Amino acid sequence: MTTEILGVIATYGLTLLLAWPLARYIVKVFKGEKTWSDFMAPMERLFFKISGINPKEEMTWKEHLKAxxxxxxxxxxxxxxxxxxxxxxxxxPDGNPGQSADLAFNTAISFLVNCNLQHYSGETGMTYLTQLFVLAFLQFVSAATGIAALIVVFKAFKEKTTTKLGNFWDIFLKTNTRILLPFCVIIALILAFNGTPASFDGKDTVVTMQGDTVNVSRGPAAGFVAIKHLGTNGGGWFGVNSSHPLENPNYVTWMTEMVAQVVIPIAMVFALGMFINRRKFAYVIFGVMTIGMICLLIPTMMAEINGNPAIAHMGIQQATGAMEGKEVRFGPAATGYWSTVTTIISTGSVCGFHDSTMPMTGMMELLGMMLNCFYGGCGVGILNYYIFIIIAVFISGLMVGRTPELMGHKLEAREVKIAAIITLLSPFLILAGTALSSWVLAHHPEANWAVKPSAWLNNPGYHGFSEMLYEYTSANANNGSGFEGLGDGNVFWNVSTGFVLILGRYLPIIGPLAIAGIMASKKYIPESAGTLRTDSITFGAMTFAVIVVLTALSYFPALALGPIAEYFSLY
Amino acid sequence: MKKYLLPSVKLTVLLLVLLAGIYPLFIAGIAKMAPGKGGGVTVTHNGKVVGYENIGQKFTDDKYFWSRPSAVDYNAAGSGGSNKAPGNPDYLKTVAERTDTFLAHNPDVKKADIPAELVTASASGLDPHLSPAAAYVQIARVAKARGMAPEKLKQLVDANTQAPMLGMFGPSTVNVLKLNVALDELK
Structure with a gap:
């Protein structure tokens, strides 16, 4: 077990080591300074020329949103x-069928919004063409959309008073060509040389040692798995995602995929400080996020390493921890770490099944997605955190009797209203969705859908409720992981989560962008002794408290019915 | 909106060529130099391909080391875990049945010595590995079925154990397929 915990610590350390230079590089790219990737510039100019885009044309926040x-x-x-x-x-090559309208609706939206909820299985529900030209493509551009929105906010922070916030197409294309694509090539090659398939060959048939005939699904997965993590997307090539021994063959690939999914979210926090020249502001944010992650991580790893109490009760030893739904080559410590990271940063890829994790772990996974701002997804994580900052500034301002200000701009009623609406949106979507599905389950168990409501749940009791809660939480957070036992392949889940996905994606992008745009156009007030400092540890603690209180108030009743009740019935 | 529509469509087409066309072809091209030429690494026994190194397969004969239980019966056309919750009564019954089956085939083993991974299903349903402890616990049965000395089998398991990465990070693993191929080739 010691080597397993050491592996987790080393992986996190490696992520930080790589995030720092990556942040410096990202800042250079978006400030338009010279970098090693300038060899991409002629291609970018060609793209702009053909598309009829003038990349030098500055846009307002509304024009950014329209584009x-x-x-x-x-x-x-x-x-x-x-x-x-x-x-x-x-x-x-495998002759897979087309998708039904409701499944195509769900899949298209899910990948469009960087969520990758998968109501199909990759081996049978997709073709190589759609895996690459629809899913992998959307994995690139949806991550670039999130990052582009965040860079606009960076620009709004930086300037004293402005309405011109850069060019959307320029930021968006450079995110693809300078950040995502080059690093994906490196990651994909590491995976390919460790055993992840990259060729376009179809299924292979082998006769095993015991004489069974088995088909083995393959395909050009390496490049797909690279962008799935680097872009915090999380949709797997194979049905079981990164627990598949071809998608994640060994500990080297485990570390690679783990670093890849969280390196951009962490780098973006550092980049914020460098870009606006307020490094301390970024360090405080990083500190709050890291403490938040550790609060979720420690209970998770302890629960998984200690194993399932029901199995211990049967008299079976669990020296390797809780092993249902886990792979031997990762073990419970690594799988626990992955489950925390993948839920806080909205990746949603898995290397072991969340449905089979301990109740404590399940609660931490749900909380990670409900918070959705500790590091967070590509770009959107900081946008979510920004909303909490607005609320914290507003409340602190009221507490000390000063006009709330952020970055030298007054925070007024309009901005606070937008922030409040965005804060209320998540609990509304999650809880209303779960209530609706519970009602359908209770009152129309025999509805004539592909999967009848009475057959939705893979587990009885409190855990069954958690399966539905998890699905909407994951959809709202644009996460994409699931309590996969849930029979979600029918019109009800496809359509209802589809709408949650759209609202849970675009409103939390539009809101922060609007707030930042409006604030940046206001008169600049130089900092004085009377200004509330937003780069102090006190303010960090205040933000943390706001996050905890809002989340606890919103979700405690639902969590009590699900994982908390399950915990007390099991231990 | 209209002003942005045409640039959006054109840029999308160009990016499709770059990100969905050129990128995977480039990776596939370089992966030709990787082990298995980018199509997965196979394992050969008596000149015949008997499986993929990373894809676990079903072993139920007493003379082979068994793999972990699988929710998809090791059919690698698909993949899947059980998704059973830790307190699900049906699931716990399945675990108890697997335990009884294991004990019936391994009369020398005590219940408290069965590692949990041998009675719980893996995430992928295709887990190719066991921990060394889960291989050791099967030695007595395999030795009896083959009429071989247990010490020799222990050496074989140790020779097929993959240590943690750099000796420090992650768990130790035994690849069941490779171990069983080595077992058949042992004379």
Whole structure:
């Protein structure tokens, strides 16, 4: 067990070591300074020329949003039709069928919004064409969308008074060509040389040692798995995601994928400090986020390492911890660490099944997604955290009797209203969704859908409730992991989570962007002795308290019905 | 919106070529130099391919080291875990049945000595590994079925144990397929 814990510590340390230089590089790219990746510049100019875009044209926050939403709409229409008609298109060596309208709706949105909730299994529900030209493509561009939105906020922070916040197309394209693509190539090659398939060959048939005939699914997975993590997407090539021994063959690939998924979210926090020249402000944010992660991580790892009390009760030893739904090559410590990271940063890939984790772990996974701001997804993590900062500044301002200010701009009623609406949105979507599905389950158990409501739940009792709660939490957080026992392959889940996905993605992007845009256009007030300092440890503690109180108030009743009740019935 | 529509469509097409076309082809091209040429690494026995190194397979004969239970019966066309909750009564019954089966085939083993991984299903349903302890506990049965000395089998397990990465990070593992191939080749 010692080597397993050491492995987790080393992986986190390696992430920090890589995040620092990455942050410096990101800042250089978006400040337009010279970097090693300038060899991409001619290609970018060509792209802009063909597309009729002037990358030097500065945009207001509203123009940014219009461009962002338009291109997202184009991707949705494209993805939806590709998925429905994938069986009639080339690159389908295994002869997989097209998707139904509701499944295509859910899948297209899910990948569009960087969530990757998968109501299909990769081996049978997709073709190589749609895996690459729809899913992998959306994994790149949805991550770039989140980062582009965040860079606009960075620019708004930096300037004293401005309405011009850079060019959306320029930021978006550079995120793809300078950040995501080059690092994906490195990650994909590490994976390929450790055993992840990268060729376009279809299924292989082998006769095993005991004489069984077995088909082995393969395909160009290495590049897909790289962007799935670097872009905090999380949708797997194979049905079981990164627990599949081809998608994640050994400890080297485990570490690679683990570092890849959290390195950009952490680097973006450092980049914030460097970009706006307020490093202490960023360190305080980083500190709060890290403490938050540790609070979730320690109970998780302890619960998994100690094993399942019901199995211990049967008289079976669990020297390797709770092993149901886990792989021997990772073990409980690494799988626990992964489950925490993947839920706080909205990746949602798994290397062991969350449905089979201990009740304490299940609660930490749910909380990670409900908070959704400790590091957080590519770009959007800091946007979520920014909303909490606004609330914290507002409350602190009231407490000390000063006009709330942030970055030299007054915080007024309009901004606080937007922040309050965004804060209330998540609990509303999660709790209303769970209530709706519980009601359908109780009152229409025999509804004539592909999976009948009476057959939804894979586990009885409190855990069954958690399965539904988890699905909506994951959809709202754009996470994509699941308590996968839930029979979610029907029209009810496809459509209801589809709408939660859209609202849970775009409103938390529009809100912070609007607040930052409005604030940046206000008159700049130089800092004085009367200014509330937002880069102090006190303010960090205040933000942390706001996050904890809001989350506890919103979700405690639901958590009490699910994992907390399960905990007390099991221990 | 209209102003942004045409640039959006054009940029999307260009990015599709770059990110969905050129990128995976480039990776596939370089992966030709990787072990297994980017199609997965196979294991050969008596000149025949008997499986993929990283894909676990079903072993139920007493003369082989068994793999872990699988929710998809080691059918690698798909993949899957059980998704059973730790307190699910049906699940605990399944675990108890697996324990009884294991004890029936391994009369020398006490219940308290069965590592949990031998009675619980893996995440992928294709887990190719066991921990060294889960291999050791099967030595007596395999030795009896093959009429071999247990010491020799222990050496074989040790020779097939993969130590933690750099000796420090992660668990020790035994690849069951490779171990069983080595077992058949042992004379």
């Amino acid at each position: 962002l939403l338009t291109i997202n709409l184009v991707w949705f229409v494209y993805a939806f039709f590709m998925l429905m008609f994938q069986d009639k298109l080339p690159l389908n």
